Amino acid sequence: MKRKCFSKTDFFLIAAVLLIALAFWLPSLFGNGDVTAEVTVDGETVLKLDLQTIDAPREFPLDNGVVLLAEKQSIRVLSADCPDKLCVQAGALSRAGEVAVCVPNQTVVALHTANGQSEPDAITY
Amino acid sequence: MQKRIGFIFALVTALTLFLCGCVGARTKTLSKTAVAMGSAVTVKLAGEDETQIQEAVDAVIESVQTLDGTVISKNAPSAELYRLNARENPEMKTPVSDELYDALQRTKAIYAHSEGKAALASGALTTLWGIDTEAFRVPSQEEIEAAKALCGDKTVELSEKGFVSFRKGQILNLGSVGKGLACDKGVQTLKNAYFGKGVTGAVISVGGSVATLGSPETGExxxxxxxxxxxxxxxxxxxxxxxxxxxxxxxxxxxxxxxxxxxxxxxxxxxxxxxxxxxxxxxxxxxxxxxxxxxxxxxxxxxxxxxxxxxxxxxxxxxxxxxxxxxxxxxxxxxxxxxxxxxxxxxxxx
Amino acid sequence: MKKKTYFTALFGMLAAVAVTLSFLESLLPTAAFLPPGAKPGLSNLVNMFASSLWGLFPALGIAAIKACFAGITRGMTAFWMSLCGGVLSTFAMTLLLRHTRRFGFVGIGVIGAICHNFGQLCVAAVTVGNRSVLGYAPVLLLCALAAGTLTGLIFRAVLPALQRAADAFLHTKDRKG
CATH class of the missing domain: 3.10.520.10 (ApbE-like domains)
Structure with missing residues (x-):
């Protein structure tokens, strides 16, 4: 039996992959309310921004050479000193769930929904 | 053929699990709420072993209950503080346990910065207003003046060797720090026996006072x-x-x-x-x-x-x-x- | 030609092709609608060929050489990402190529690409110490689908030619100097 170029199993595989990708995507399509941007360097949160509260474009230079530009409802990596600039190419993030990552600088910019989605671990009263 | 495919899937699954493991998704979180010290006590633990987390949660809740019942309650006759307040002659220096002495001493030290607005010996007024028992009432001006005279820490003496004395009529009150003290106790219980040995993170909440330990499942x-x-x-x-x-x-x-x-x-x-x-x-x-x-x-x-x-x-x-x-x-x-x-x-x- | 000489020579050539392909790919600009860093992953072709010709270990060797190249040109993180992705996808593709006929070439290419991306993503998540990197997962999955289909089709197209070339190469006479 010779191997086919495209078998029935392949068809199911591709369908399954599409479904999984869709399942991952759906939540972020709905969660487009108030978003906060969280910037972590080496796992430590260095900056948290409520993107609704930013009226004028503002730059945030980080200690590791990464420069962020926050605008109303969006944030992008303006420049970084890494070789591949993938984080800059990621462009502007505006939806919850979107991320821009600079692996060489161990920097992650991630958007979360501000309310609802993540319940606090405890409430102090 | 079937066998081979089974083998392949087993291997792929094993690899996937291994790689998920390196991203750190294997911790479990368990949360339990009980009533102790007249308030809700919630303990939320993250760790690797479920039975151990369960045990740790129960141990924390029990330690909080014990602390209240045997040491700091002002209203339970079984508690050391109740007995200290109930003495015939409070002006006589009386030895107390290290745990109670430590709590009294730390509280008194902080309230010394309050310009007289807060004190360890505040029981006369809080009892009058019915705050501890939640049987609230507005007292008369005379009652308030009389009770006010019995509040304040100038007459409360905590001597070096764990002895306590205060003026007759005064009531020492740890009500305002009890929940935080319970958090301290809970954290201590975890650190002594569980934290770092299977328990990787904890949040303890005693009536709105919160202690956090380690890190949560989802981040730092x-x-x-x-x-x-x-x-x-x-x-x-x-x-x-x-x-x-x-x-x-x-x-x-x-x-x-x-x-x-x-x-x-x-x-x-x-x-x-x-x-x-x-x-x-x-x-x-x-x-x-x-x-x-x-x-x-x-x-x-x-x-x-x-x-x-x-x-x-x-x-x-x-x-x-x-x-x-x-x-x-x-x-x-x-x-x-x-x-x-x-x-x-x-x-x-x- | 002696088997051993043949293997060494062909292995060297394949490794060179793999490195060249990944280098050429890195010169490609990223199209605007694609996520940053999305590449067709053509060098996976070489791994696929090596594993179908010889099996797991030579193919892993190619993955390792590719990783070293990435390490030298783009640093340690690139090394680990390339290694983890390459090793994982080589494992998966070898299994599918040599142990089942159920999957077609497209399926194998897709699984190889998914494993490659997944391996890289894991390294990225560990390096930056933050799991939100996994937010890339759906986009990467779709990209792997496209890239994998492409490699699968190309592989199907060039396999007979490669096979013939390799055979011919094996049967060339050693020259006595």
Whole structure:
């Protein structure tokens, strides 16, 4: 039996992959309310921004050479000193769930929904 | 053929699990709420072994119950503090356990910065207002004057060797720090037997005082909401992202009652004998100990923001001040950790 | 030609092709609608060929050489990402190529690409110490689908030619010097 170029199993595989990708995507399509941007360097949160509260474009230079530009409802990596600039190419993030990552600088910019989605671990009263 | 495919799938699954493991998705979280010290005690633990987490949760809750029943309760005859207050002659120096002595001493030291507005010996007034038993009433002016004279720590003597004495009629009261002390106790219980040995993170909440230990399943920091003073019991207006710390809040919405159209809250100013008049409606303090965060939140509320900031600095503590007009002030160390989630509140730079 | 000489020579050539392909790919600009860093992953072709010709270990060797090249030109993180992705996808593709006929070439290409991306993503998540990197997962999954289909089709197209060339190469006479 010779191997086919495209078998029935392949068809199911591709369908399954599409479904999984869709399942991952759906939540972020709905969660487009108030978003906060969280910037972590080496796992430590260095900056948290409520993107609704930013009226004028503002730059945030980080200690590791990464420069962020926050605008109303969006944030992008303006420049970084890494070789591949993938984080800059990621462009502007505006939806919850979107991320821009600079692996060489161990920097992650991630958007979360501000309310609802993540319940606090405890409430102090 | 079938066998081979089975083998392939097993291998792929094993690889996938291995790689998921390296991203750290294997911890479990367990949460349990019980009633102890007259309030809700919630313990949330993250760890690898489920039976051990279960055991640790129960151990924490039990340690809180024991602490209240045998040491710090002012109302339970089984507690050491009750017996200390109930002595015929309180002016006679009496030895107490290290645990109680330590709590009394630390509380007294913090309240010494309160300009007389808070004290260890505050029981005469709190009992009069019915705050500890929640049988609230507005006392008469004469009653208040008489009780006021019995409050204050000048006559409370805590001598070096663990001996305690105070004036007859005075009542030592750990009510304002009990929940924080319980958090301390819970953390101690975890550190002694469980933390680092299967338990990787914990949040203990005793009636609104919160202790965090280690890190959560999902990252490095815990998220703790600050109660919305004008919302329902579970509503919060802001969140704090914190590492290992202790948090307490003093607010006018807790234990309040209305009589003849006037609303009274439980934060008594010992210099007037009445609930403190303030434009603050809550203060949340983040400190290195549970007793400290509890005592400091009460103190900050009573003395006001300006003086509070000086005292906070002494204890390396941070605070969030919430005013009745919904403006929010925060000390420098918490500015980045704070996210105001309710748009009705305005964060103001100071 | 002696088997051993043949293997060494062909292995060297394949490794060179793999490195060249990944280098050429890195010169490609990223199209605006694609996520940053999305590449067709053509060098996976070489791994596929090596594993179908010789099996797991030579194919892993190619993955390792590719990783070293990435390490030299783009640093340690690139090394680990390339290694983890390459090793994982080589494992998966070898299994599918040599142990089942159920999957077609497109399926094998897709699984190889998914494993490659997954391996890289894991390294990225560990390096930056933050799991929100996994937010890339759905986009990467779709990209792997496209890239994998492409490699699968190309592989199907060039396999007979490669096979013939390799055979011819094996049967060339050694020159006695």
């Amino acid at each position: 920091r815990w998220t703790v909401g600050i109660r919305d003073p004008y919302g329902t019991a579970n509503a919060y207006f802001a969140t704090l992202r914190v590492g290992e710390t202790f948090l307490s809040t003093s607010g006018t919405y807790e234990k309040q009652f209305t009589e003849n159209g006037k609303t009274y809250h439980h934060l008594l100013d010992l210099t007037t004998g009445y609930p403190a008049e303030s434009t603050l409606c809550s203060v949340t303090v983040c400190a290195a100990g549970g007793l400290e965060s509890d005592a400091l939140s009460t103190l900050c509320f009573l003395v006001g923001e300006e003086r509070a900031r000086e005292v906070l600095e002494l204890y390396n503590a941070e605070a969030v001040f919430v005013y009745t007009d919904k403006t929010v002030h925060v000390t420098a160390g918490l500015r980045d950790a704070l996210t105001v989630t309710d748009t009705a509140y305005r964060l103001e730079a100071v």
